[in-house]
Amino acid sequence: MKTPLVTNDSMWFEVQRELYQKLNITPGDNIKVPDVFMKEAEELMTRDTAAYKAVQEKVNKSDTEWINSILLTGTLSDKLSAHVLLVQESPVHNLSSVNTLLSLAAKNEKRVALSSCDSLRQLWISSLLPERKLKPLGEYYTGLKSLKSSQDKDRAIILALFEHKIRNSYLGFIHLVRVSG
Secondary structure, three states: OOOOOOOOOOOHHHHHHHHHHHHOOOOOOOOOOOHHHHHHHHHHHHHHHHHHHHHHHHHOHHHHHHHHHHHHHOOHHHHHHHHHHHHHHOHHHOHHHHHHHHHHHOOOOHHHHHHHHHHHHHHHHHHHOOOOOOOOHHHOHHHHHOOOOOHHHHHHHHHHHHHHHHHHHHHHHHHHHHHHO
16 A cells, blocks of 8 residues: 655644755745646645545544545534544645535535635634745746655645645635625
C-alpha cells in the first residue's frame, strides 16, 4: 500500500514552511502556471489523496465507514460535523469537504447556508488559514520547477497547489458572505 506524501501530523502550512525552508523555495512574482505543470500538480494531489484514503480505509476502517454513513444518511448537523472532522483530520486530502461546505453555504435555504458558513468559519480559523496571506501557485512556480525530481519536490507541489485551491475557496467564501450579508 502506498503511503501519502503529505502527512497530517501538523498544520499543513507548518509542514509547507519547513519543507520550503529545506528546499530553499521562496515566493516570487505571480506568473501564469503552464497547463502541463498544473495538470501534473493535479495528478500528484489526486494520487496523494487516493493513497491517504486507502490508508484511512485500512487503518481506521470502522471510523471511515461510520463517517461515510453519516455523510450519506445523517442529519444536516451530522453531515456538517463529519465534513468539519474530515477537514480537521487532513485538510490537504479532504479539500472536497471544504468544497461541499461552500456549496451548502451558497444554498438559498437560510438554515443550511448559515450552518455551513459557521462550519467554514470555524475551519478557516482552526485549520485552514496560516498567519500570513495565502499565495497563488504562480508565486511558487519558478522555485518549484527548478527542483530536481524527488518526493520532497512532489510534496512541495502538492502543498503549493493546496494553498492555491484553499486561497480560491477562501475568496469564494468571502464573496459569498458579502453577497448574502
